Amino acid sequence: MATELKLSHTAAMILKAIxxxxxxxxxxxxxxxxxxxxxxxxxxxxxxxALIRSRWEKQSIADAEQRPxxxxxxxxxxxxxxxxxxxxxxxxxxxxxxxxxxxxA
Amino acid sequence: xxxxxxxxxxxxxxxVLVPAxxxxxxxxxxxxxxxxxxxEPCGYNATAFCMGAFRDAYWLCRNxxxxxxxxxxxxxPGRCLASLALLGALCVAMAFVLPAARKVMTCALYPRxxxxxxxxxxxxxxTPNSFFHPYPSVSWGQFKSLKxxxxxxxxxxxxxxxxxxxxxxxxxxxxxxxxxxxxxxxxLLNIPVKSEIPGWNLPGNVDAFLIADETALRHTxxxxxxxxxxxSLLNRRFSFIRLADRSFDLLASVLGIFLFAxxxxxxxALGSQGRRPRGIGPRRGLFLAAKALLTLxxxxxxxxxxxxxxxxxxxxxxxxxxxxxxxxVRWILADQRKRCPVCLRLLANPVRVGESSRILLEWHGTELxxxxxxxxxxxxxxPEIWSGRQRWxxxxxxxxxxxx
Numbered sequence: 001m002a003t004e005l006k007l008s009h010t011a012a013m014i015l016k017a018i019x020x021x022x023x024x025x026x027x028x029x030x031x032x033x034x035x036x037x038x039x040x041x042x043x044x045x046x047x048x049x050a051l052i053r054s055r056w057e058k059q060s061i062a063d064a065e066q067r068p069x070x071x072x073x074x075x076x077x078x079x080x081x082x083x084x085x086x087x088x089x090x091x092x093x094x095x096x097x098x099x100x101x102x103x104x105a
Numbered sequence: 106x107x108x109x110x111x112x113x114x115x116x117x118x119x120x121v122l123v124p125a126x127x128x129x130x131x132x133x134x135x136x137x138x139x140x141x142x143x144x145e146p147c148g149y150n151a152t153a154f155c156m157g158a159f160r161d162a163y164w165l166c167r168n169x170x171x172x173x174x175x176x177x178x179x180x181x182p183g184r185c186l187a188s189l190a191l192l193g194a195l196c197v198a199m200a201f202v203l204p205a206a207r208k209v210m211t212c213a214l215y216p217r218x219x220x221x222x223x224x225x226x227x228x229x230x231x232t233p234n235s236f237f238h239p240y241p242s243v244s245w246g247q248f249k250s251l252k253x254x255x256x257x258x259x260x261x262x263x264x265x266x267x268x269x270x271x272x273x274x275x276x277x278x279x280x281x282x283x284x285x286x287x288x289x290x291x292x293l294l295n296i297p298v299k300s301e302i303p304g305w306n307l308p309g310n311v312d313a314f315l316i317a318d319e320t321a322l323r324h325t326x327x328x329x330x331x332x333x334x335x336x337s338l339l340n341r342r343f344s345f346i347r348l349a350d351r352s353f354d355l356l357a358s359v360l361g362i363f364l365f366a367x368x369x370x371x372x373x374a375l376g377s378q379g380r381r382p383r384g385i386g387p388r389r390g391l392f393l394a395a396k397a398l399l400t401l402x403x404x405x406x407x408x409x410x411x412x413x414x415x416x417x418x419x420x421x422x423x424x425x426x427x428x429x430x431x432x433x434v435r436w437i438l439a440d441q442r443k444r445c446p447v448c449l450r451l452l453a454n455p456v457r458v459g460e461s462s463r464i465l466l467e468w469h470g471t472e473l474x475x476x477x478x479x480x481x482x483x484x485x486x487x488p489e490i491w492s493g494r495q496r497w498x499x500x501x502x503x504x505x506x507x508x509x
Contacts, residue, residue, distance in 0.1 A: 025134070026141045029154075036138075036157025041164040048168070067144075068137040 010034065012086040014042050015075065016097045018052055019083055023072045031097055043073060051079035107152060112139055115155040122162035124169045131165065182392050182449040185440070189399035196406035205413030206406075212352035219293075220345040222251065222329040222338075236351050237420055241266065243343075245323040251331075251343070258338060259331040263290035265314065266327035285317035293332050355418075359405040359426045366430035367397070374438050389441075392449050396437050404429045445475035445482075446497060452482055478504050 007015065010032075017028045029039050046052045052073045062069035075083065087093050116135050123131045135158050142154045200206040223242045243251075248264045255262050265286035271278050331345070338345055408426040412418055443451055452473035470485040480499040 024138070024141075026138045026154075036154045037160035038157075040135075040157065040161040044161070044165060044168075068133075068140050070137050070141075071134045 007082060007086045007089075009090060010038060011042055011046060012083070012090055012093055013096060014039060015046065015051065015079060015083045015086065016093050018073050019075050019080070020097045020099045022097075023074065024070045025073075028073075046079070047073070050076055051082055052076060109139075109143065112143070112151050112155045115152070116158050119155075119158040119162045122159070122166045124165065127165060131162070135161075180451050182444070186392075186395055186399060189396065189403065193399055193402040193406070196403050196410060199410045200406045200413075203410055203413045205417050206409045209352045209355060209409060209413075209418055213349055213356070215347070215349040216332075217347055217349060218333045219348050220331055220333055221348060221351075222331055222343045222345050224343060236355050237418070239328070241326040241328050243329040244326050245319070247343075248327070248329055251329065258334055260334055261289060261293035261332040263287050263293045263330050264322060264327050265290060265330070266322055266325055281313060283313045283315050285321050286314050287322065288316050290314065290330065293330060355422070356405055356409070358423065359408065359430070360401065362423065362426045363401055363404055363430045363434075366427065366434045370431060370434040370438060388449065389444075389446055392444075393437065393441055396440070397434075400433045400437060404433050442495065443473070445477070445479050447479040447499075448475065448477050450475065450477065458483075 013032045013034070014028055017031050020031070022028050022031045025036070025040055025043065028034075028043070029036060032039065043052065047054060053076055054071050054073050056071055057069045059069050113136065116132060116139065120128050120132045120135075135155075139151065139155065142149045142151050200210050221239075224244070224247055243264070245264070248262075251259070252262055263286065265284040267282050267284045270281050270283045272281050273279075330348075333345070404426060408422055408429050409418065411425050411429075412422040415421075440451075445452055453476050454474045456472045456474075458469060458472050468483070468485065469487075470483060473482045473484065475481070478500055480497055482495060482497050484495045
């Protein structure tokens, strides 16, 4: 059961950041203050465990903004359930990660 | 600002670790993120960001569900042997490139009749002929006595004495090891006298040669080099060692070290190997022997390369060779155990069976499978009295339908 998964504090922070609307790697890094060598491997593991899923942004949107296309991450249903359980375990998580005006997600 | 090409190069190098099927997507994501980092107004450290790619790539490689692709060079027996041969050739080539190793290599190519004479002694490492610390043993008087027999036993004979000389250079005073030598040294070596002696590395490891007369040579012992007419020396007061043999003996000593490591690791591994599957034929043994033969030059020349990175070749060479031999022999045995005894390909799809803390008196360990359907290998996690060794279960032809 995904809800039984116990997340580390770092993984919970990343999950919370994605839920708060920081939906690509660098956005997560900025809001959590974690280095790239921690954030990206953690996101791969979360994706492997089906807690988040990724999709590439449409090229036309990226072209319009004159930048490369981004890979966006969103929470899955089991990811939301796991995050709820993690928030009970880490009550200050919501205070650490401010909400973000949704981008692309 | 550091150019973007530098950061892209870091990402490309890191991408080598990523499994090929995911590499393009991985690189595209990191390039996209890099663009974001570099366009940040607050100046995020893009180099530190890119270094994190190595960790990401490493974990992707570790968690790759298809590890057999990463083992492309070792999977089939032919590719394994070809990779070892290639690595051995690379180590030999490196030995000719690195200056200290090149001295050893070129010494081994000297003509067989060019020898170093010593007053008494033999080729024991603590004698004047020692490769690492040769010391002069022939006096001027002995050299003159030898010179009188030149026509009979030697076609040429020369004498040199290494001396330390302080030389003033624009960067300060430097101590050089200069050899005062008789003029016939260069005739003996068949080289014209000029500013350097290309390709020759005579005992003493001197920086320069200076032609001197008797008065400069008669007061101290030196090295005597000769070109022999025959294969032996009549004068019993002197012994000789071929200059080529000094290098050859050094490299050949690794063979003894390697055999010692084989014996040591073989004894340690004795008993951990399961029963030999029946009806396999000699292919498995031949493959093991071929691996050992191809690994020997890697150990020999690889150790020489490593020790020569730190300067002139020193006795540390033997320590490195011993360590490399033990590692190599361990790898040879471990690799052999992970191969199918029939087709000699690496076994794949490891599956962990059981859990020691939950299963009482039941088998627990890892099960590996031959992708060609020849059988399954059971490797116990802990050696118990009833299942202490790994066990090979051969599958009959009726199982063929399950395998490609």
